[in-house]
Amino acid sequence: MEIITMKKEKSTSNKQQPRWADLDLSNEKLIKMYRDMLAIRRFEERAAQEYGKGKIGGFCHLYIGQEATGVGAIAALRDDDDFIYTAYRDHGQAIARGMNMKECMAELFGKVTGCSKGMGGSMHFYDLAKGFMGGWGIVGGHPPLAAGSAFATKYQGRDSVTICFMGEASTNQGVFHETLNMAELWKLPIIFICENNGYGMGTAISRAMAGENLYDKAAGYLMNRGAVNGMDVIEMYREMKKAIHLARTEFKPTFLEARTYRYRGHSMSDPGQYRTKEEIEEYKKRDPIETFGQELIQWGVLSESVIEKMEEEIKAAVQEAVEFADASPQPPLEQLYENVYA
Numbered sequence: 042m043e044i045i046t047m048k049k050e051k052s053t054s055n056k057q058q059p060r061w062a063d064l065d066l067s068n069e070k071l072i073k074m075y076r077d078m079l080a081i082r083r084f085e086e087r088a089a090q091e092y093g094k095g096k097i098g099g100f101c102h103l104y105i106g107q108e109a110t111g112v113g114a115i116a117a118l119r120d121d122d123d124f125i126y127t128a129y130r131d132h133g134q135a136i137a138r139g140m141n142m143k144e145c146m147a148e149l150f151g152k153v154t155g156c157s158k159g160m161g162g163s164m165h166f167y168d169l170a171k172g173f174m175g176g177w178g179i180v181g182g183h184p185p186l187a188a189g190s191a192f193a194t195k196y197q198g199r200d201s202v203t204i205c206f207m208g209e210a211s212t213n214q215g216v217f218h219e220t221l222n223m224a225e226l227w228k229l230p231i232i233f234i235c236e237n238n239g240y241g242m243g244t245a246i247s248r249a250m251a252g253e254n255l256y257d258k259a260a261g262y263l264m265n266r267g268a269v270n271g272m273d274v275i276e277m278y279r280e281m282k283k284a285i286h287l288a289r290t291e292f293k294p295t296f297l298e299a300r301t302y303r304y305r306g307h308s309m310s311d312p313g314q315y316r317t318k319e320e321i322e323e324y325k326k327r328d329p330i331e332t333f334g335q336e337l338i339q340w341g342v343l344s345e346s347v348i349e350k351m352e353e354e355i356k357a358a359v360q361e362a363v364e365f366a367d368a369s370p371q372p373p374l375e376q377l378y379e380n381v382y383a
């Protein structure tokens with residue numbers, strides 16, 4: 042069996058052309074990727090404020106810092122018939138998939154107009170029309186569902202792919218290994234994207250995982266695998282394009298470790314005593330939005346004034362989303378009995 046391990050390729054960047062010159066990225070698409078990352082950041086900053094005001098209850102896990110992973114991966118998918126599964130840190134990926142921001146905010150507010158009718162909250166965004174098959178709360182619980190989706194599309198003779206985001210802690214679950222085994226054995230069109238942000242709640246990965254490289258875990262199944270800088274939207278897109286091509290054309294699954302970092306706590310109630318402020322500041326120095334914005338300006342794709350205008354538009358869209366969520370009604374009591382099977 043052939044094993045294709047992702048190797049660090051020489052950057053194509055030089056003085057004449059940007060490093061994305063070999064990719065199918067138009068200026069329009071690059072700007073969209075930047076805009077999506079910025080929209081996620083501003084949406085979540087506002088969600089944190091609304092949480093503080095008591096407008097949002099329950100759990101709320103922010104994606105801030107990890108935007109490039111979700112945006113780079115999702116930008117590489119087809120819009121209409123590829124599928125996405127993820128864990129509970131799901132707002133960013135939902136926005137990257139083009140889910141309606143008002144419905145996302147309303148879901149956080151627990152309102153009937155939310156993307157899951159206010160029944161799911163922060164951890165359970167869902168949009169069938171966009172192939173967004175949910176945020177899932179049980180660590181390691183959703184990879185088998187994603188494998189089922191990949192099995193189904195292959196069985197139906199379609200060339201869709203399924204991507205499955207998960208945190209690194211889920212790779213210590215037995216079901217993760219069962220899923221990788223089946224995915225490789227049955228040659229499923231799936232890409233497992235493990236967002237390694239260094240911590241499972243307050244536990245550093247080095248205290249919870251044997252071994253050094255997360256992606257080595259896929260070696261036992263002889264799966265195509267590798268690591269990518271998840272703070273770099275272009276690199277994320279590049280590796281995903283390769284993995285998607287393999288899945289779509291040859292039914293080869295991939296395990297991709299995206300090395301990233303979350304700036305905020307595990308959830309809103311995390312005092313963050315397990316890491317230093319200096320560590321967070323170090324990562325912020327290579328902020329995925331900031332660095333990509335600068336690169337786009339450098340290559341004349343964006344300008345400071347266009348970014349300022351974009352900021353204004355996003356701010357207005359987030360404000361509109363909050364007003365919509367606030368004004369929306371609570372789900373009716375009868376809704377409690379919907380989707381209950383027994």
Ligand SMILES: Cc1ncc(C[n+]2csc(CCOP(=O)(O)OP(=O)(O)O)c2C)c(N)n1
Binds near residue numbers: 130179208241307
């Ligand atoms: C089976 C199970 N065990 C424990 C928990 C409690 N829990 C919620 S989040 C979390 C940490 C998961 O970390 P990781 O998968 O790395 O994702 P991240 O939060 O870093 O995005 C744990 C242990 C859970 N939800 N499910």
